[in-house]
Amino acid sequence: MGFCSVGVYPQRKTVAHKGQRYGNVNMKHFQVKDIIYYIAVILLFAGCSFSSNGERIFFTATSKNGSITIKEGPPMFKSAVKGCAHCHGRDGKGGRSLDATGIKGPDIRYKTLALKYNGYLGFLEGKGEKILGGVDILIKRAILNGNGPGYKLNAAMPRWSMTDDDLNDVINYLKGLP
Numbered sequence: 001m002g003f004c005s006v007g008v009y010p011q012r013k014t015v016a017h018k019g020q021r022y023g024n025v026n027m028k029h030f031q032v033k034d035i036i037y038y039i040a041v042i043l044l045f046a047g048c049s050f051s052s053n054g055e056r057i058f059f060t061a062t063s064k065n066g067s068i069t070i071k072e073g074p075p076m077f078k079s080a081v082k083g084c085a086h087c088h089g090r091d092g093k094g095g096r097s098l099d100a101t102g103i104k105g106p107d108i109r110y111k112t113l114a115l116k117y118n119g120y121l122g123f124l125e126g127k128g129e130k131i132l133g134g135v136d137i138l139i140k141r142a143i144l145n146g147n148g149p150g151y152k153l154n155a156a157m158p159r160w161s162m163t164d165d166d167l168n169d170v171i172n173y174l175k176g177l178p
């Protein structure tokens with residue numbers, strides 16, 4: 001883990017702000033301290049280097065290759081700093097609930113995802129669907145389109161616009177997580 005990833009995501013307790021629900025977002029409740037926190041994170045990252053592009057994406061949702069954007073996602077996070085770590089935890093083992101829905105970012109270490117998505121892959125292949133690219137392709141679909149292992153992921157998980165190179169980089173980073 002690079003220098004910059006340490007200490008940037010303290011296990012900060014997020015309170016569910018009143019009135020903040022999908023479809024009924026009241027930005028008045030977006031607290032000033034959140035904004036200060038995001039600015040602090042941006043400043044911290046400004047002079048940062050990560051040991052890989054995948055690590056950088058994981059912590060900042062920015063890539064050395066250009067922009068990464070959110071096609072669809074929780075409204076209050078659309079314009080904020082939102083690396084994967086923000087919801088899935090610094091170690092990828094799962095995060096905390098970010099709003100009133102109480103839905104947590106799950107464990108996305110590759111070894112955990114591989115178990116889940118391998119099962120689904122077997123199920124699809126049992127039905128005669130051949131998936132070229134195996135588990136990694138299924139994980140990419142989850143990141144890009146919110147297609148989970150057999151169900152649509154909750155809207156709390158953003159749908160990302162990311163190049164295939166960036167997807168491979170972030171997946172490689174997840175592969176390295178213990």
Ligand code: HEC
Pocket residue numbers: 057058061074077082083084085086087088098103104105106107108113116139142143148149152153154155156157158160170
């Ligand atoms: C705003 C919070 C948030 C951010 C930021 C976020 N995720 Fe998620 N993610 C979630 C939630 C919540 C779920 C669970 C959705 C569900 O189970 O229906 C999820 C699910 C996933 C899954 C599917 C896991 C499974 O068990 O099937 C993958 C893969 C994933 N996220 C990868 C990423 C990656 C890679 C990034 C960064 C590019 C990222 N997420 C950023 C909230 C987030």
